[in-house]
Amino acid sequence: MTVQELIPSMELTVFHLAQPERPVAGGYAGDLLSWVISRAGQDCAWLTIMSNQNVAAVALMADVSCIILTEGVQPDADLLRRSREKAVNLLGTSLDTFSAACRLGKALA
Amino acid sequence: METIRLVYPVEGGDLIEAGEASSKMKLTLKKLGLPQDVIRRASICMYEGEINMVIHADGGQAEVEVEMDQIVIRMIDSGPGIPDVEQAMQEGYSTAGSTARELGFGAGMGLPNMKRYSDEMTIDTEVGKGTTVTVKIKIPQ
Ligand SMILES: Nc1ncnc2c1ncn2[C@@H]1O[C@H](COP(=O)(O)OP(=O)(O)OP(=O)(O)O)[C@@H](O)[C@H]1O
Ligand SMILES: [Mg+2]
Numbered sequence: 001m002t003v004q005e006l007i008p009s010m011e012l013t014v015f016h017l018a019q020p021e022r023p024v025a026g027g028y029a030g031d032l033l034s035w036v037i038s039r040a041g042q043d044c045a046w047l048t049i050m051s052n053q054n055v056a057a058v059a060l061m062a063d064v065s066c067i068i069l070t071e072g073v074q075p076d077a078d079l080l081r082r083s084r085e086k087a088v089n090l091l092g093t094s095l096d097t098f099s100a101a102c103r104l105g106k107a108l109a
Numbered sequence: 110m111e112t113i114r115l116v117y118p119v120e121g122g123d124l125i126e127a128g129e130a131s132s133k134m135k136l137t138l139k140k141l142g143l144p145q146d147v148i149r150r151a152s153i154c155m156y157e158g159e160i161n162m163v164i165h166a167d168g169g170q171a172e173v174e175v176e177m178d179q180i181v182i183r184m185i186d187s188g189p190g191i192p193d194v195e196q197a198m199q200e201g202y203s204t205a206g207s208t209a210r211e212l213g214f215g216a217g218m219g220l221p222n223m224k225r226y227s228d229e230m231t232i233d234t235e236v237g238k239g240t241t242v243t244v245k246i247k248i249p250q
Pocket of ligand 2: 157160161215218219220
């Protein structure tokens with residue numbers, strides 16, 4: 001499944017879509033950045049409520065396929081800018097993190 | 110291939126723009142056509158080292174050498190040094206302050222991540238003088 005295909009399937013909000021054709025190979029949920037770096041696999045969809053711009057840098061370093069801000073969290077202006085600069089896919093959902101993870105699991109099944 | 114040397118200054122205190130040196134290095138490694146897994150592991154090590162220099166050492170310098178068969182990254186700072194390296198290497202140990210923690214740092218996983226994603230890691234440190242963290246990532250031939 002690609003990020004482009006995941007968007008309708010999870011009814012995600014698009015904040016910035018730089019690489020629609022990136023594959024989504026799994027998921028990871030977490031907010032502590034070094035935990036994410038430790039555990040998120042390449043091409044994961046990363047579920048988080050962190051909305052500051054360091055999130056874009058971590059997504060880039062860890063090669064996740066997209067960031068999904070859960071709980072209706074909006075990206076701050078710097079995160080949006082940095083996602084554009086770094087060509088990072090930045091998406092959102094009003095679902096809580098658990099429900100979003102369930103939806104993601106279903107979409108990938 | 111001749112050894113390629115890259116140098117990146119890292120500014121201290123600026124947690125907002127932190128990660129720029131790592132981003133730049135990642136782009137350069139991509140242009141060099143290195144394997145994706147090697148780039149990912151090098152970028153992660155560099156990022157953790159860069160963030161540590163910003164949070165704990167008021168900045169420093171990253172020196173990267175891309176050789177035939179490995180990438181060597183040295184993160185050099187003149188910060189406070191690490192009094193107990195063994196303790197610092199433990200997962201969960203952190204002296205990060207509240208500002209860093211609010212941004213998602215301070216899990217005490219940065220140094221363990223550098224160890225995990227590199228093939229070799231050494232820490233040279235002296236309290237009051239500074240710290241140099243060196244990681245090596247092998248390039249499979
Ligand atoms: N360059 C450095 N200079 C001085 N102290 C350092 C340096 N790097 C790490 N440390 C010390 O080692 C501790 C552990 O570092 P580590 O990167 O593992 O965790 P952290 O930076 O506190 O949190 P995280 O990396 O998970 O965001 C730090 O809290 C700090 O006390
Ligand atoms: Mg750290």
